[in-house]
Amino acid sequence: xxxxxxxVEQVVSTDTLIALTVLSLIFFVGTLIAIPFILVRLPxxxxxVRVPRPWMENHHPVLRMAGHLVKNIxxxxxxxxxxxxxxxxxxxxxxxxxxxxxxxFPGKRRVEAKMIGQPTVLGAVNAMRRKxxxxxxxxxxxx
Numbered sequence: 488x489x490x491x492x493x494x495v496e497q498v499v500s501t502d503t504l505i506a507l508t509v510l511s512l513i514f515f516v517g518t519l520i521a522i523p524f525i526l527v528r529l530p531x532x533x534x535x536v537r538v539p540r541p542w543m544e545n546h547h548p549v550l551r552m553a554g555h556l557v558k559n560i561x562x563x564x565x566x567x568x569x570x571x572x573x574x575x576x577x578x579x580x581x582x583x584x585x586x587x588x589x590x591x592f593p594g595k596r597r598v599e600a601k602m603i604g605q606p607t608v609l610g611a612v613n614a615m616r617r618k619x620x621x622x623x624x625x626x627x628x629x630x
Contacts, residue, residue, distance in 0.1 A: 514568055514575070518572065518578050523619075525585055526612050526615055527619045529624070531623065532624075533588075534604075534626055535627050536627050540596075558590075559591055562586045568582055568586075569581070569585075570583060581611070581612070584602050600626060612624060
């Protein structure tokens, strides 16, 4: 067992391991707070691909561009952190779903609908919404 510890110490310093542990705990606690906060406030038809979701369309073009830039950066961070949470403690799939919903790319709505349409994910989200007396999410029927 000592050889394993010495090998790990050679590859990664103790300070790095402590920093990664603290960062993992911060992400874990942060997602326990942020995920319910976000998912409970979404409209019930948010993931229905038949309902348009315009964002900042009535704002000045410069403000709209800045808003999209910030939203996409935050979305990329959520997707990255969600991916890490697949291997570390946390709600990886839900965090990635929120990140994807913030990003702008072709076919995004279908990817979101596919992710939220998984029975375990939809069940977890709707159970969370039920606790806060919110209606369950509505998804488009398969076409």
